[in-house]
Amino acid sequence: MNTLNRRDALRLLGLSTLGVTALAACAPDASGGAPQGDTAAKAFGFTSWSLNEEAQKAAVQAIVDGYAGNEGVKITTASFPYNEYLNQVTLKLRGGQLTGAIQLDVAWLGALAAMGKLRDLAAPAAKGGYTEVALSSGQSGGKQLGLPWTTGSIGLIANTALLEKAGVDGVPATVAEFEAALRKVAALDGVIPYAAATKAAQLKDILPWMRTFGSPLLDGDTITVGDEPSVAAVEWYKKLYDAKLIAPDVDRFDARALFAQGKAAFYDDAIIARGVVASQAPDKSLADKMAPLSRPVLKAGDSPQALLWGHVIAVVEGEGADAAADFAAYATSDTATVARFFEQVKLPPTTTAGLADPKVSGDAFTTEWTEKITKTATANPFWRYAGYAQIETAIAEQVQAVLVGDSSAKEALAKATETAKGLQK
Amino acid sequence: MTVTLSASVPTTSARRRKPVNRSRVAAWIAVAVIGLFGLAPVYWLVVTALTPDERAFSFPPSLIPTEITFDHFAKLAENQQLFGYLVNSVIVSVITAVLSVIVSAYMAYAFAKFRYRGRRSLMHLVLASQLFPQALLLVTLYAVFSATGLLGSYTALILSFTTFTLPLCVWMLKGIFDTVPSTLMEAAAIDGASRWRTLHTIALPLAAPGLIAAGLFAFVRAWNDFIFALTLADPARQTLPPGLVHTYLGEFQTAWPDLMAASFVVSLPVIAAFMFLQRYLVGGLTAGAVKG
Numbered sequence: 001m002n003t004l005n006r007r008d009a010l011r012l013l014g015l016s017t018l019g020v021t022a023l024a025a026c027a028p029d030a031s032g033g034a035p036q037g038d039t040a041a042k043a044f045g046f047t048s049w050s051l052n053e054e055a056q057k058a059a060v061q062a063i064v065d066g067y068a069g070n071e072g073v074k075i076t077t078a079s080f081p082y083n084e085y086l087n088q089v090t091l092k093l094r095g096g097q098l099t100g101a102i103q104l105d106v107a108w109l110g111a112l113a114a115m116g117k118l119r120d121l122a123a124p125a126a127k128g129g130y131t132e133v134a135l136s137s138g139q140s141g142g143k144q145l146g147l148p149w150t151t152g153s154i155g156l157i158a159n160t161a162l163l164e165k166a167g168v169d170g171v172p173a174t175v176a177e178f179e180a181a182l183r184k185v186a187a188l189d190g191v192i193p194y195a196a197a198t199k200a201a202q203l204k205d206i207l208p209w210m211r212t213f214g215s216p217l218l219d220g221d222t223i224t225v226g227d228e229p230s231v232a233a234v235e236w237y238k239k240l241y242d243a244k245l246i247a248p249d250v251d252r253f254d255a256r257a258l259f260a261q262g263k264a265a266f267y268d269d270a271i272i273a274r275g276v277v278a279s280q281a282p283d284k285s286l287a288d289k290m291a292p293l294s295r296p297v298l299k300a301g302d303s304p305q306a307l308l309w310g311h312v313i314a315v316v317e318g319e320g321a322d323a324a325a326d327f328a329a330y331a332t333s334d335t336a337t338v339a340r341f342f343e344q345v346k347l348p349p350t351t352t353a354g355l356a357d358p359k360v361s362g363d364a365f366t367t368e369w370t371e372k373i374t375k376t377a378t379a380n381p382f383w384r385y386a387g388y389a390q391i392e393t394a395i396a397e398q399v400q401a402v403l404v405g406d407s408s409a410k411e412a413l414a415k416a417t418e419t420a421k422g423l424q425k
Numbered sequence: 426m427t428v429t430l431s432a433s434v435p436t437t438s439a440r441r442r443k444p445v446n447r448s449r450v451a452a453w454i455a456v457a458v459i460g461l462f463g464l465a466p467v468y469w470l471v472v473t474a475l476t477p478d479e480r481a482f483s484f485p486p487s488l489i490p491t492e493i494t495f496d497h498f499a500k501l502a503e504n505q506q507l508f509g510y511l512v513n514s515v516i517v518s519v520i521t522a523v524l525s526v527i528v529s530a531y532m533a534y535a536f537a538k539f540r541y542r543g544r545r546s547l548m549h550l551v552l553a554s555q556l557f558p559q560a561l562l563l564v565t566l567y568a569v570f571s572a573t574g575l576l577g578s579y580t581a582l583i584l585s586f587t588t589f590t591l592p593l594c595v596w597m598l599k600g601i602f603d604t605v606p607s608t609l610m611e612a613a614a615i616d617g618a619s620r621w622r623t624l625h626t627i628a629l630p631l632a633a634p635g636l637i638a639a640g641l642f643a644f645v646r647a648w649n650d651f652i653f654a655l656t657l658a659d660p661a662r663q664t665l666p667p668g669l670v671h672t673y674l675g676e677f678q679t680a681w682p683d684l685m686a687a688s689f690v691v692s693l694p695v696i697a698a699f700m701f702l703q704r705y706l707v708g709g710l711t712a713g714a715v716k717g
Contacts (some may be wrong), residue, residue: 019539053675081667082676085657091564091656095571237617253679257482272677279678 002352044064044320045100046304047089050311052079055275059108059344063331073323076100086111093117099316101324101331106137106310106379111386113140119315121147128333133377134350138312146312147332148350152271153306154205155373156296161289162191171293173397174234175212175236178296182245185265192247194240195255195264196405202251203396205268208381209233211305212298218381223420225395226413234402234409241403248403256280271369275346292369294376306377310350342366348374353400387423394419434486474498474686481682491707497686509661510668511691517579517654517664518647521586525594525643526636528587533598533623538610548599555592563656570657577659585653590643597642601635602628641698648695665691 046064061077068075080088086108089355092098093115102425104112112118125144131151138146158171166185172178182193182335197205210217213236214229218303224230240246250258256273258264260280269276271292278287294304313328315321331337339350339357348366361367382388398416407415473481477494496498566588568672570581605628613623629636648665655667663671669691673684 049676052671053671054680055675055678078660079671080655080673081670083674084652084670088656091567095567097571097576260482270677276678280479280482282483 025397042323043076044070044073044324044327045076045078045098046102046324047078047080047098047100048103049079049082050103051077053082056345056347059341063337063341064345066337067327067330067358068332071323073327075243075327082225090115093316095263099318099324100320101328102314102316103149104312104314106146106151106308106312107383107388109138109140109146109312110384110388111312112314113143113145114386117316117318118145119317119321119325120144121315121325124329126321128329129351129353130333131350131352131355133308133374133375134310137308137350137379138314146314147328149311149313150347151185151308151310151330151350151374152311152348152369153374153377154208154270155270155306155369155377156266156293157259157263157269157273158293159259159265159286159289160291162188162262166265172296173293173294174300175296175298179240179245182240182266183243186243186245188262188265192250192258192264193245193266195250195258195267196237196240196246197251197255197268198246198248198400199251199254200393200396202398204380204392206233206237206399207392207395208295208305208307209237211378212295212302214298221424223391223417224425225420226417228411233410234413235397237399238402238409247337258284262286271348271366271374272346274365287365290365292365292372294372298410303376304373306373308374308377308379311347382420385424387425390423391420394423452692470689473682474689476682478680478682497682498690500683501690502688506686507665507668507672507691510663510665511669512657513579513662513668514648514664514691515555515694517582518644520579520583521590521647522640522644524583524587525590526640529591529594529639530629530632530636531596532591532595534602534628536595536599537602537605538607538628551592551595554588558648559589560652563653566653567656576657577662579658579662581657582647582654582662582664585657586643586647590646594639594643595641598632598635601632602614605631634672636706641702644698645695 004209046062050060051064064075064077067073086105089098089102089104089108090112111224120143121138122144125138125147128147130148134148134151135144137151138144138148140146162185163181166181168181168184172181174357185191185193196215197203207217210225210230210233213233215227215233216224217230218224225359237246241248247258255264255267256269256277257280259267259280260277262281262283262424274287274290277290278284281287286335294305297304313332315324332349333351333354335351335353336349338354339359341347342349342354342357342363343359346366348370349357349360354360355370380388380392382391385391395413395416398412402409402412472488472490474497475493475495476490477492477496480490480492530550536544566581566585567576569574570578570585575581575584589612609627609631610623613627614620618626650664651666651670654664655670658664658667669684669687673687
C-alpha cells in the first residue's frame with residue numbers, strides 16, 4: 001500500500017480539478033444563454049410555448065416576423081414545453097433572465113403577478129377594443145397584467161348524432177334534463193353517456209358544476225367548498241358515477257379519445273376540441289356532429305357556468321418593456337393579424353373587431369361557442385393564489401374519494417377545505 | 426393383458442423423467458414476469474409507433490396492430506430539429522462520460538491506494554452529495570451558471586451532469602482499485618516505476634472494465650436527463666429528452682405515435698452501446714464486489 005503525503009494529495013486534487021475545467025472548456029461552447037433582453041430601445045425578447053408547438057409555431061412566428069419587419073426591431077424568441085413552462089418562466093423571471101413579452105396561460109397570471117415584475121398594461125388594454133370577458137382574463141389584483149391573446153372557455157360538447165340515435169330531443173338546458181338525456185344515451189351499446197373527468201388529475205372539472213349548484217367556491221378569502229351547494233354537486237356527480245352515466249378513470253385525453261371514437265355523447269373541453277378530436281377520429285365527419293352547449297343550469301333563469309380559458313401576453317417591467325408592450329398590443333388586437341391567426345390555428349380572437357371579422361364570424365362552431373359558453377365564462381377564483389394548482393388537487397383528490405366510496409361528500413369536502421386553507425398564499 | 430402390463434410396469438421414459446425442480450420453475454416464472462414488465466412497455470412503444478394516428482387511440486386498445494404505417498418514422502427524417510437535439514445529446518453525453526471517468530479514476534485511486542488524514546471523511550462526503558434531491562441543486566446551479574455567464578452553454582450541462590455522476594463513479598472505481606493487489610504496486614516501485622507510471626500502466630489497465638462501466642453509467646445519465654437539460658441549456662443546445670417533449674407534447678395534443686417512433690430511434694445508439702459493451706459493464710459492476 002502506498003502512502004500519500006499532504007502535498008501529493010493536494011497535487012492529485014489539483015489535477016482532478018484541472019481535468020474537469022480543461023475538458024469542460026474543450027466542449028463546444030455557447031455564446032448564447034437564456035434570453036438576456038437587449039439594451040437597445042427597440043429590442044426585446046418573446047417567450048412563448050406556442051413557438052415550438054407543431055400546430056401553431058408557423059402562425060406565431062409569422063406574427064413575430066411581421067412585427068419585427070414592420071417596426072424594424074429585433075425580437076429574441078425562447079420557448080419551453082407547456083407542461084414545464086410555468087416552472088421555467090418563474091425560475092428565469094426570478095433570476096432576472098427573462099425580459100420582454102411572455103405568453104401566459106390565464107391560470108398562471110396570479111402566480112406570476114405575485115412576483116411583482118409584470119407591467120400594468122391598462123393603457124394599451126383601454127385602446128385595444130377587447131371584449132369584457134377577454135379583458136377580465138388578463139387581470140390580477142386589480143391590474144391589467146396581460147393583454148388577452150385568445151379567450152375561450154372549458155365547456156360541454158355533444159355528439160349530436162349519438163343524441164339523435166338515443167332519442168334525445170333538443171339540447172338539455174337544466175341539470176334534470178341533462179341527467180334524463182344521459183339515461184337515454186346509456187341505453188346505447190358501448191357508449192359512455194358523459195365522459196366526465198373522474199381521474200384526480202382532471203377532477204377540477206367539477207368546479208363549474210359546484211358553481212352550477214350555487215357554490216361561489218370562494219367568498220372573499222373564505223373557501224366555501226364544503227357548503228350545501230358544493231356537497232349537492234358532488235353527491236349528484238357520485239349518483240352519475242354509480243349509475244354508470246360517467247365512467248371511472250377518465251381524464252381529458254381519455255375523454256377526447258372516447259369522443260373521437262364515437263363512444264361518448266358529452267364531454268368537457270376547450271374550443272380547440274374540434275381540431276384535436278377530428279385528428280383522432282376515424283369518422284372524418286365527426287367535426288360536423290360536434291355541438292357546443294351551455295352547461296345545464298340548476299333551474300331555469302340561472303346563468304350557465306363555464307370556466308374561462310385562454311392565453312394572454314404579459315410584459316416584464318424593465319429593458320425593452322415599451323417595445324414589448326407595443327408588440328403585445330399588435331399581436332392581440334391588430335384585426336388583420338388576429339383574423340389571420342384564427343384562420344391558421346382556430347383560436348378565437350379577443351377584440352370585438354376581431355370577432356366580427358368575416359374569417360371568424362363565418363366559422364359557425366366558434367361563433368356558437370363564443371355565444372353559448374365563453375360569454376358567461378368566469379375565471380377560477382383560486383387562480384389568484386400561487387398555490388392554486390395544489391388547492392385544485394386537494395379538492396379533486398377528495399372528490400375522487402367520494403366517487404370510489406371512501407368518504408361522504410360532506411366529510412370529503414370539509415377535509416379538502418382544511419387542506420386548501422393552508423395553501424391560500 | 427396389455428393394459429394391465431402397461432399400467433403396472435413403469436415405462437422407460439417415465440423412469441427417466443427427472444423430478445421437477447420447483448425452485449428452478451419458480452425462478453423461470455420470476456424471470457418471465459420481470460421480463461414482461463421490462464419488455465411490455467417497449468413492445469407497446471413499437472406498436473404505437475407503427476399505428477396510424479386515428480387508430481392509436483382506438484378504444485378498447487388492440488394489443489396486436491391491425492394496420493401498420495411507417496409514416497411516423499418517415500417524418501423523423503424530415504425533422505432537422507431532431508437531428509440537432511441528437512447531436513447535442515451525443516456531444517454532452519460523450520464529454521460527460523469521458524470527464525467522469527477521468528476525474529473519478531484519479532479520485533478513486535487516491536481513496537483506494539493512499540492513506541492520509543481525512544480520507545474516510547472525504548469519501549463519505551463525496552457519497553453524501555448523492556443524498557440531495559437533484560431538483561434542489563438545480564436552483565443553486567442555475568444561479569451559479571448565471572453568475573458565471575455559463576448559462577445556456579454545453580459547459581453548464583456537462584459540469585452539472587458530471588457533478589451527479591462522479592460520486593457513483595468514484596464509489597464504483599474505488600471498489601475495483603481495492604481489488605488490485607498492492608504487491609503489484611510495490612513490485613512496480615521496486616522496478617523503479619513512479620507512482621504516476623504505476624497508476625497509468627498497471628492500475629488503470631487492470632480497472633478497464635470498471636472504467637467502461639463508469640463511463641456507460643455517466644453516458645446514460647447525461648443522455649436521459651430532462652430537467653437540467655431543459656433549464657440550463659439554451660434552445661440551440663437542448664438535448665433529446667427536452668427536445669422530444671418540446672416537439673411532441675403540446676398544450677392541447679400529444680403526438681404519441683410520432684413521439685414513440687422518435688423515442689425508439691433515439692434509443693438505438695444507447696442499445697447498440699450496451700450490446701457492444703455489456704460484458705465489460707457486468708464485469709465492471711461486479712469487479713469490486715469481492716476483494717481478492
